[in-house]
Amino acid sequence: MSDTTTTHDRPVYVIGAGPGGLAVAASLRERGVRAVVLEKSENVGASWRRHYDRLRLHTTRRLSSLPGLMMPRSFGRWVARDNVVRYLEKYTEFHEIEVVTGVEVTSISLADDGSWLLHATGGRELTGKAVVVATGYNHTPRIPDWAGLDTYTGDLIHAGEYRTPAPYAGKDVLVVGIGNTGAEIAVDLLEGGAARVRLAVRTAPHILRRSTAGWPAQATGILVRRLPTALVDRAAAPMARISVPDLSEHGLPRPDTGLYSRVRQGSIPVQDVGLIDAVTSGRVEIVAAVDSFEDGKVVLADGDRISPETVIAATGYRRALEGLVGELDVLDERGRPVVHGGRTPKHAPGLYFTGFTNPISGMFRELGIDARKIAKAVASRG
């Protein structure tokens, strides 16, 4: 790829062809701004192609559609993984988005003339009039630095590698972490015939029904999003007591920090896709958090030592933005961008980020909103 354009007609480079990057490119195009999406893998929607088979959006089809193209009705209310991928392919085609695959951007720097220089694999150097980083909140699997892990020879994978329950049929499996992913994998294992499923929990989460009497939890999330945290916490507590049974005797007490306070700390509630029943019936056993690994065993925080045949660490991801923009002083102490959407750092004008927040109102929806804001900001900069 060569870069022979003048400053004025240089494109905007969007890094990452997930829903975030594609939505930005479509919104820029709608405003007549040329955008080129650079994607390190071979296809758009790479993250969704890797997700486990049973995954469906837990946000509704209508509230997860990206700007300028609705997901078709035939996908149903809770869209299956394969249909999310199909939608992203269709979205790219429909908006005639320019995507260059197989290009990984390794670092970004600001040139003297105010343009942005992107360094990419294969020694490529590209110059854009602005850059949008859409490399994903769930970029790099994170496994805690558990003591003894380096000497543990048992079977251990990160949840990002989990596809189906088939390899675990008849096995004793420990899932570590009760986020949405850990909770769903535990249920999937159970339904897929695992002999024993334990779920290691450090902090009991807030659990919500995906919808109640047809009203999706996401819609409530949108309504309360701008309300004061304490108010939402107070309103959510009685609702939870009505809709979710007390699971204390099964190891999941109701959290003592309010629902929205937890969201503010970065932990969104767990949507129930069968976990409540599985825990109540004792088919998914809640155990204490993993503390360390010793002599081929998993040592739990309460001192128990257990020997599962497989450990699945649903312990989250890192943003891993340090390599890309670490030199630019645009990350906070947790490695997240200090701005998102239409805002751009003062000392890095023309550098935008999308997809690095974890909102209660649904990420696809927020990616769409941020895309429009970014396109507006880029277009008004000229």
Ligand SMILES: Cc1cc2nc3c(=O)[nH]c(=O)nc-3n(C[C@H](O)[C@H](O)[C@H](O)COP(=O)(O)OP(=O)(O)OC[C@H]3O[C@@H](n4cnc5c(N)ncnc54)[C@H](O)[C@@H]3O)c2cc1C
């Ligand atoms: C299991 C799971 C379920 C989810 N369910 C929902 C849901 O129901 N509803 C909802 O709203 N949200 C959901 N989310 C959250 C979020 O919507 C998705 O993670 C979504 O894919 C985020 O889109 P994105 O474009 O920001 O990132 P991604 O989809 O991760 O896309 C980032 C892209 O950037 C590419 N890339 C990364 N680094 C580089 C680089 N240096 N150079 C070039 N390319 C690069 C990657 O290959 C990838 O294609 C879910 C997330 C997970 C993990």
